[in-house]
Amino acid sequence: MAKATPFAETARLLLLRPTPEIRDTLFRWLKDPELTRYVGGVRDDDKIVRTVEFVLQSWETVGFGKCILIDKLSAQVVGMAGVTPLEFEKTRVNDLGYLVDAPYAGKGYATEACLEVLKQAFERHKLERVTAWPDARNAASIRIAQKLGLQFVRELNLTYLGMKFEGQHLYEVTRAQWLAKTARD
Numbered sequence: 172m173a174k175a176t177p178f179a180e181t182a183r184l185l186l187l188r189p190t191p192e193i194r195d196t197l198f199r200w201l202k203d204p205e206l207t208r209y210v211g212g213v214r215d216d217d218k219i220v221r222t223v224e225f226v227l228q229s230w231e232t233v234g235f236g237k238c239i240l241i242d243k244l245s246a247q248v249v250g251m252a253g254v255t256p257l258e259f260e261k262t263r264v265n266d267l268g269y270l271v272d273a274p275y276a277g278k279g280y281a282t283e284a285c286l287e288v289l290k291q292a293f294e295r296h297k298l299e300r301v302t303a304w305p306d307a308r309n310a311a312s313i314r315i316a317q318k319l320g321l322q323f324v325r326e327l328n329l330t331y332l333g334m335k336f337e338g339q340h341l342y343e344v345t346r347a348q349w350l351a352k353t354a355r356d
């Protein structure tokens with residue numbers, strides 16, 4: 172982890188480009204029934220390997236993607252957050268994803284990391300729109316999306332990395348909405 176390239180930082184966190192060593196961390200997180208409760212459940216090994224490839228690939232193709240979050244004080248890995256391009260209903264979207272490991276939850280890390288991720292997405296990478304699709308039962312995740320300024324669009328079902336998701340809530344924020352929000356805050 173220490174060799175990964177810094178992408179950005181916040182008051183408490185370093186956001187790092189992941190290296191292939193992320194594999195072990197993703198195996199730990201994606202085999203955890205609680206952490207995966209609203210993100211498709213405990214993942215089979217082959218799906219975790221696909222997830223690792225997916226996480227690393229966007230950095231190669233577009234130069235951004237999911238970041239590893241490191242707590243500056245403790246140097247511990249606390250989670251992952253980032254925007255990843257993917258194909259959805261034959262359209263390319265920029266999907267915001269976030270995960271904070273259980274010992275670090277409830278401290279505002281996901282919100283803090285995602286605010287910086289969105290800043291980078293809109294101001295550095297000039298994206299026009301960012302989406303997220305939290306499970307409708309994932310109240311903490313929906314709260315985060317709303318705090319970030321994403322707005323509910325509609326319900327959706329989708330297949331992602333070979334997994335079926337039903338009853339997701341599609342949220343999005345446009346570049347114009349983001350700029351208006353940051354001017355207000």
Ligand SMILES: CC(C)(COP(=O)(O)OP(=O)(O)OC[C@H]1O[C@@H](n2cnc3c(N)ncnc32)[C@H](O)[C@@H]1OP(=O)(O)O)[C@@H](O)C(=O)NCCC(=O)NCCS
Pocket residue numbers: 205206207209210268269270271272275276277278279280281282283303304305306309310311312314315
């Ligand atoms: C969901 C998750 C990302 C939250 O991370 P976190 O660092 O604890 O999030 P934050 O502290 O930044 O913000 C959580 C917000 O949700 C609120 N919240 C937490 N549990 C809640 C609940 N059951 N109902 C309503 N709101 C809730 C918190 O109070 C906080 O809002 P506030 O700042 O207004 O008080 C983390 O628990 C996680 O990774 N879960 C597993 C993976 C996952 O579900 N990822 C989301 C995929 S879309």
